[in-house]
Amino acid sequence: MPLSRDTYETVPCGLSPAEIFAKADAFSVEERFKGTMSGALIAGSLGGKVEQIDQRAGMTMGGPLSDSDNCELVIGEDHFTVRLSQSHMAGTPRASFIVAQCVGHFILHVPTVKERYGHAARILVRSRPTTDNEALCQTEAQLFATRLLAPPDRLAFEWNRAKGSLVKLRAVLGMPAENIIGLLGATFATKSATLA
Incomplete structure (x- = not known):
């Protein structure tokens, strides 16, 4: 165009x-x-x-x-x-x-x-x-x-509410699965580093 x-x-x-x-x-x-x-x-x-x-x-x-x-x-x-x-x-x-x-x-x-x-x-x-x-x-x-x-606190809340279902999480957040996976990886990597 x-x-x-x-x-x-x-x-x-x-x-x-x-x-x-x-x-x-x-x-x-x-x-x-x-x-x-x-x-x-x-x-x-x-x-x-x-x-x-x-x-x-x-x-x-x-x-x-x-x-x-x-x-x-x-x-x-x-x-x-x-x-x-x-x-x-x-x-x-x-x-x-x-x-x-x-x-x-x-x-x-x-x-x-x-x-x-x-x-x-x-x-x-x-x-x-x-x-x-x-x-x-x-x-x-x-x-x-x-x-x-999906800032970290909302992502964690919705992840728990979806009981770990990416399909449910995608429906709630309305964003591409690859974005959610990237966010989950970053969120849990940060939490793991904090706990270590």
Whole structure:
């Protein structure tokens, strides 16, 4: 999909996972985040909105799709829109993860693009990355979302509640299994090191 004028790809932030986790933790504290992403949080703290897309009809719930029909996040000079497909209904764990991932893009990648190309730069984040840079940005945003939605204390609580079932944990957290496995490994490695 070609990008329209004044529209740019995200630029990787280049932070380590620990630095990305620190940014997610700081956002969580600053926003008094309670564990579930919502349109109200996006509107209140970031000045944005969550929009449902009906791709079968070629429409958003407010009008026809534009060049951003394959995008989950659209950021312009005066707007921040998270776009959820019909298969990711607002309020579900998966939709919460997608919104958290978009917040990750907003926190990690937008400042660099705005600094490089100016405040009026428009940014589209594709649902399916088409370049190596986009793929790296997706990974960085997923790390942010993973930490935001499952900080160590919540992860331990949900793990115990799921009785060690990755399937149940994935359903509750709405994130890819590989992200959960990585979090579990990091959490239990830290606990083991603390106990030793």
